[in-house]
Amino acid sequence: MEIRKDYILDSYTIIAENRSKRPNEFKRNDDNGSIAKCDFCPGNEQMTLPGIGHLGSPWNMRWFPNKYPLADCNDRQSISINDKYFKSIYPYGFHEVIVETNDHSKQLFDFNIEELKVLLDVYCDRIRDLSSKEKIEYVLVLKNHGINAGTSLQHSHSQILALNHVPELITRELNAVNNYDNCPYCEIIEIEKNSPRYCYENEGFIALTPYAPRFNYELWILAKKHILSITQLNDSEKHQLAEILQKALIKLKSLDVSFNLLLINSPEGFIKNMPEGQKQGLHFRIMITPKTNIRAGLEESFDLYVDTTTPETAAEFYR
Ligand SMILES: [Zn+2]
Ligand SMILES: [Zn+2]
Numbered sequence: 271m272e273i274r275k276d277y278i279l280d281s282y283t284i285i286a287e288n289r290s291k292r293p294n295e296f297k298r299n300d301d302n303g304s305i306a307k308c309d310f311c312p313g314n315e316q317m318t319l320p321g322i323g324h325l326g327s328p329w330n331m332r333w334f335p336n337k338y339p340l341a342d343c344n345d346r347q348s349i350s351i352n353d354k355y356f357k358s359i360y361p362y363g364f365h366e367v368i369v370e371t372n373d374h375s376k377q378l379f380d381f382n383i384e385e386l387k388v389l390l391d392v393y394c395d396r397i398r399d400l401s402s403k404e405k406i407e408y409v410l411v412l413k414n415h416g417i418n419a420g421t422s423l424q425h426s427h428s429q430i431l432a433l434n435h436v437p438e439l440i441t442r443e444l445n446a447v448n449n450y451d452n453c454p455y456c457e458i459i460e461i462e463k464n465s466p467r468y469c470y471e472n473e474g475f476i477a478l479t480p481y482a483p484r485f486n487y488e489l490w491i492l493a494k495k496h497i498l499s500i501t502q503l504n505d506s507e508k509h510q511l512a513e514i515l516q517k518a519l520i521k522l523k524s525l526d527v528s529f530n531l532l533l534i535n536s537p538e539g540f541i542k543n544m545p546e547g548q549k550q551g552l553h554f555r556i557m558i559t560p561k562t563n564i565r566a567g568l569e570e571s572f573d574l575y576v577d578t579t580t581p582e583t584a585a586e587f588y589r
Pocket of ligand 1: 310311425
């Protein structure tokens with residue numbers, strides 16, 4: 271396992287041969303997913319690595335280290351390469367899986383608001399716990415739903431990846447917000463509130479489709495007040511977030527597509543102590559990217575995205 275940098279660009283690839291050994295349910299051609307074989311179902315706990323935590327008795331939600339991690343805490347910095355064109359480091363960190371329910375047939379869009387709120391609580395707990403560990407710079411929270419979103423098991427789960435570096439997407443956004451005197455997202459929320467990309471809002475959050483989405487039906491849920499991470503939300507704010515999230519998920523269910531759900535948080539370190547030269551952190555948002563279009567040559571090769579649904583039409587759908 272190693273993280274290699276492009277010859278000249280700030281873009282990185284994780285080389286992880288171990289991931290090719292992952293079981294792939296979808297290849298079994300068994301739409302119901304065989305419960306007897308499902309590693310994440312109650313009764314099959316010995317199929318996963320020993321648990322780190324759980325809720326309920328025996329459990330409604332449980333989390334444990336990923337068997338096929340994208341990072342681990344074997345310190346192999348000694349094998350890192352720092353040559354002119356060949357740079358690589360060993361991905362140090364923690365990779366966990368949260369099985370969100372003991373019910374094999376239940377997906378995230380079937381969760382009620384209270385259940386979603388509990389999941390958000392667990393996300394916060396994992397971010398705080400892992401961020402407090404030595405060398406960890408960023409904790410990434412990601413959910414893949416459906417075969418086109420990269421999941422290999424259909425039992426509903428999320429992934430937590432704690433890394434000793436800040437991922438490229440977050441670094442790019444942190445650099446971009448630094449070009450503004452005030453948080454651009456706070457201003458964007460005010461403008462988009464009255465645009466055809468507005469979807470809905472509640473007391474604490476607003477849902478909108480971004481002006482230049484990378485994916486058809488891409489949806490953002492932003493905190494209305496300037497907060498830097500989900501870990502800064504209080505109980506009632508998390509409840510409001512769960513409520514607006516559920517609304518979006520129900521619409522996604524009717525779209526019947528694979529999607530990724532990603533939490534965009536500032537690094538926890540920024541909340542305690544903004545690094546020198548950084549004017550502001552990143553405004554917290556949830557980014558949902560449905561996978562309705564197959565990524566073609568342009569997207570894959572030139573990082574240039576083509577959408578066949580306008581964000582204005584998508585917003586109408588979500589409304
Ligand atoms: Zn299962
Ligand atoms: Zn802001």
